[in-house]
Amino acid sequence: MPTVPMTHDCRGCQDYLQVSRRRFMALSGAAAMLATVPAWVPRVAFARDGSSTPRDVVIQVYLRGGADGLSLVAPFSESRYYTMRPALALAQPDNAGAAVERRCLDLGQHGGVAFGLHPSLSALLPIYQAGQLLIVHATGLTNGSRSHFDAQRWMEQGQRSDPLGNTGWLGRHLASSPPASPTAILRAMAIADTLQLTLAGAPQAIAADDPASVGFAGSWSTKSARLDALAELYAGNTDILRPAAQSVLNTLETLDDIDYDAYQPSGGAQYPDDDSLAYSLRASAALIKAQIGVEAVAIDVGGWDTHSDQGNFPGGHLHGLLRALGDALAAFHADMAGSSINYTLVVLSEFGRTASENGSVGTDHGNGNVMFAIGQGISGGRVLANWPGLQEAQLDDSGDLRTTIDYRDILAEIVQNRLGNADLASVFPGFTPTFRGATTLAG
Amino acid sequence: MNPMRAAASDARAVEGDQGLDESPGGAAVAGLTAEPMISRRDLLRGAGSRMANRGVMAGLGGLVAAFAGARQALSAPPTVEYDLDPRALLYRLVQRCSFGVSAWEAQLAESLGYEGYLEYQLKPGSDGMRARLAKFNLLSRTAAQIYSIKKKNFDSGEESRKQLSRAMILRAIYSRKQLVERLVEFFSDHLNVVAEEDKRVLKLVEDRLVIRKHVLGTFPAMLLASAQSPAMMRYLNNDESTAFAPNENYPREVMELHSLGVDGGYTQDDIANLAKILTGWGLYYEWDKEAGKLRGTFRFNPDNHNTDNKTFLGQVIAGQSGAAGIQEGIQAMQILGGHPKTARFLATKLCKKFLADQPRTAWIDAVTATYTQTGGSIPAMMRTLLQPDFLRDARPKLKRPIHLVASAIRALDGRVLSSDSDLEWQLERAGQQPFQWHPPNGYPEAPGYWANNPLPRWNFLASLPWGEFKDVLIDLPRFFDGAVTLNDKMARINQRLFMGLLPAAEAQVIQAYLAGAPDESARLAEALGLALSAPAFQWT
Known part of the structure; x- marks a missing residue:
């Protein structure tokens, strides 16, 4: 970690909150500060409290639209994989008759099945080989839906219906655990137009499409007075608008002070240019390392609903999406590895796609899918699956890959072992998870 | 703003400046006429008309207590007590029928x-x-006419998107057919x-020929028009469906989202069979030799139609070949349009849009x-739904961003x-x-989706009265004309933004x-920004 002045003095926080970035830069002491503190860090950073349970920062990357798990990670020893997907199947790693860019990357045999990573995800291979990427296959909702909206809702809620109203599994985790830092001013950030359902119900959470754009419009000289008036307007208000209004009012100026443009990734991380996910992950790293208390981030990536011209190979749609995904995740991993903060990142999608390709060289809504878990505390380097098989009798009633591992088994283990929250009954009500050795215990 | 998206916006702005927009800057001012211009005919028509859970909380441990308050907050609209005097009721009617009080x-x-x-x-x-x-x-052209425009730097797709989007915003702010605009908003969602992409031109045409054409007509007619709409077919891939490889995307969504609802009782077989029924439904492309003026319009191609007999929602639809094959799809859409599940699904959504996020069963039954x-x-x-008793x-409804922006400008x-x-x-x-x-x-209707992101709203509302947006002129002296004292000015704000019904605490x-x-104009602008940002202005 960079050397930063540490304080738990709340008056310090108050002072900080009164000082805008531009005014701060004008202060004579600023130059001396900047000599020891990276310029992008806000002036007051908050130490993690030693008495709190050590826990990872958790990041969810959600692939909206239903990513084609059989293209992300191909079961290439299954002969039916090739008969069902004549145009879209990835070639075997050692198939010298196929162009290199059509061959998957060997992930080894697991439970008698050989799996291969999509070649566009090559940046993830070293992380896998280092044992910090766990691939779970034939996972997802065990009693799912082929509706995007139902499947996303059920998955993000962590249950089919939510007696609490409208809360997500990650929101409930945060609500049922104390802040990782008692001085946290912000615990969760949705890098999205609005809070994803995953985070709904989280205390101290805000949404920003671009964390770098957080700031309050209008005249500098009246800013504090106007924010005070807004605080007063919303203080007496008991409706649904109040929690978010208060979170924003409490965090506005601190977030405004993080200089994302000046942020220097560590570990030699190279975030791809011109990619929304890479931009969001880079901003997440800056936000997390600024240590204002952020312990959860949720990011969405769209474009996975590939009903036609799926494009698994160079120049194709999915090929490009996967290249961007793999490169961005690898950069984030390198960046975070260069810090002292542990993280767990999960990649989820609402369902896999049909085992067979359709007449439009695409795939339709299916069932079992892959999921990734990445981090220092992940027991990876393998494909975890109760592989159901691709023979006709092994597929589900619609002829698609079955779901044999409930995605909540993995998430619950992460919540307990990596996020330090044993209250799984709150996070996944009515569900008894089976731990599958996806993690090492935090320590 | 996310730089990636900002870049896209910038690109649009540049293209926009080089597009069809040739009017001299100052001449094309679209101002709001100060006086209501109600024609005598409109007045007569108006005047002469006759009016015809709590969830299971056990077993959730300590979290229940933690959420006891939050649950209220998460599901509760504000506890604003409207008194029931006729003026308050009229105010509520205007709020629900319009994009805000002007x-x-x-x-x-x-x-x-x-x-x-x-x-x-x-009956506007x-x-x-x-x-x-x-x-x-x-806005009034066919797809083929738009494609045929040959002009330097003219991008038919981008220009179509821009015109449709901007017309939509202007209509929300200024149209005298405010309820029509709110219904267009509803059905566009x-x-x-x-x-x-190519759906920019097609959506512009669809807005006119599917949504606006039928918005004061019947829903089954709109549903059929939508099924035959090139924009919808391109969007949900029905144009790629073939006799041998029916695409299930549109058949699934038309039942789940447009008609029966996800709990509408249809099966995977119904989806597969509807996909077969709708094979051959597509559109004329540039390369079709008979295209010409038909480019971008609906086409039934018998050669691409699956002629098997099908069972759909329990009814047998006989397979037909040749030009008659189209009748199968028309019959299927009529089954959907006339289905009691569709009636209830649409009624429920309308009640959620115009009355309350958790509508009463009696309202849904009536609609x-x-x-x-x-x-x-x-x-x-709508006449049933907006009766005074309902x-x-x-309950208060949260304004979505388009509604908020339009209502602030109004x-x-x-x-x-x-x-x-x-x-x-x-936006x-x-x-x-x-x-x-x-x-x-x-776009989601539930308030929980929108409520957690107040900052862009506040920033827009703080900036608007200042004249921060070069394209939106706010005349503060005129707004406060004749208001001399502090009380006068406050009363003016209350009257113009809230029809005099702003809660006392706010x-x-x-x-x-x-x-x-x-007496400082800056302070007046800021006070207006705060009034627009107040909780009361966020709800209808």
Whole structure:
């Protein structure tokens, strides 16, 4: 970690909150500060409290639209994989008759099945080989839906219906655990137009499409007075608008002070240019390392609903999406590895796609899918699956890959072992998870 | 703003400046006429009209207590107590029928009264938009006409997207057919199509020929038009369906989202069979030799149609070959349009849109019955829905960004210049750029989705009265004309933004801020920004 002045003095926080970035830069002491503190860090950073349970920062990357798990990670020893997907199947790693860019990357045999990573995800291979990427296959909702909206809702809620109203599994985790830092001013950030359902119900959470754009419009000289008036307007208000209004009012100026443009990734991380996910992950790293208390981030990536011209190979749609995904995740991993903060990142999608390709060289809504878990505390380097098989009798009633591992088994283990929250009954009500050795215990 | 998206916006702005927008800057001002211009005919028509859980909380451990308050907050609209005097009820009717109270709208409603105003909105006269939309020269054209425009730097897709999006914003602010515009908003979400790529031109045409054409007609007619709409077919891939490889995307969504609802009782077999029924439904492409004027219009191609006999929702639909094959799809859409599940699904959504996020069963029953009795007449359903007895018990509805932006400009009597790119950017930041919702379920209606992101709203509302947006002129001296004392000014804000019904606690905060320097125009602008940001202005 960079050397930063540490304080738990709340008056310090108050002072900080009164000082805008531009005014701060004008202060004579600023130059001396900047000599020891990276310029992008806000002036007051908050130490993690030693008495709190050590826990990872958790990041969810959600692939909206239903990513084609059989293209992300191909079961290439299954002969039916090739008969069902004549145009879209990835070639075997050692198939010298196929162009290199059509061959998957060997992930080894697991439970008698050989799996291969999509070649566009090559940046993830070293992380896998280092044992910090766990691939779970034939996972997802065990009693799912082929509706995007139902499947996303059920998955993000962590249950089919939510007696609490409208809360997500990650929101409930945060609500049922104390802040990782008692001085946290912000615990969760949705890098999205609005809070994803995953985070709904989280205390101290805000949404920003671009964390770098957080700031309050209008005249500098009246800013504090106007924010005070807004605080007063919303203080007496008991409706649904109040929690978010208060979170924003409490965090506005601190977030405004993080200089994302000046942020220097560590570990030699190279975030791809011109990619929304890479931009969001880079901003997440800056936000997390600024240590204002952020312990959860949720990011969405769209474009996975590939009903036609799926494009698994160079120049194709999915090929490009996967290249961007793999490169961005690898950069984030390198960046975070260069810090002292542990993280767990999960990649989820609402369902896999049909085992067979359709007449439009695409795939339709299916069932079992892959999921990734990445981090220092992940027991990876393998494909975890109760592989159901691709023979006709092994597929589900619609002829698609079955779901044999409930995605909540993995998430619950992460919540307990990596996020330090044993209250799984709150996070996944009515569900008894089976731990599958996806993690090492935090320590 | 996310730089990646900002870059896209910039690109649009540059193209926009080189597009068809050739009017001299100052000449194309689309101002709001100060006086209501209600024709005698409109008045007569209006005046002469006759009005016809709590969940299971056990077993959730300590979290229940933690959520006891939050649960209220998460599901509860504000506890604003509207008194039931006729003026408050009229105010609520105007709020639900429109994109917000303007001086013009308030005067119209007060002169016509509850029943007269509602009838006016259900049988509107002219929208009064001719001059303001004059420069949007693509709105009335066919796809083939738009494609055939040969002009330097003219990008038919981008120009179509821009004109449709900006026309939508201007209509929300200025159209005299306010309820029509709110219904167009509703059905544009219900039958969502994202205006991107080739769907930009097609969506512009669809807005006219599917949504607007049928919005005061019947829902089954709109549903059939939507099924045959090239924009929808491109969006949900029905154009790629073939006799041998039927595509299930549209068949699934049309039942789940457009008609029966996800719990509508259909099966995977129904989806597969509807896909077969709709094979051959597509559109004329540039390369079709018979295209010409037909390019971008509906085409039934018998050679691509699966002629098997099919069973759909329990009915046998006999396979037909040749030109008659189209009848199978028409029959299937009629089954959907006439289905009791569709009536109830649509009635429920309309009640959620216009009355309350958790509508009463009695309201849904009544609107469903109207659907069934009238063959899905949309105005008839709205007349049932907006009756005083229902509206009296309605709950506040959170304004989505387009509604908020339009209502703020309406309240301030703002003049939007024709090159109104500022507003599109503001809407993008707030998460509701017109026609840019990608999944087929349309921009969400539930308040929980929108409530957690107040900052872009506050920033827009703080900036607007300042004249921060070069494309939106706010005349503060005129707004406060004749208001001399602090109390006068506060009363003016209350009257123009809230029809005089701003809750006292919020009024106090605004007034205290205003009192800091009541004669400075900067302070007036800031007080207006706070009033627009107050909780009361976020709800209808």
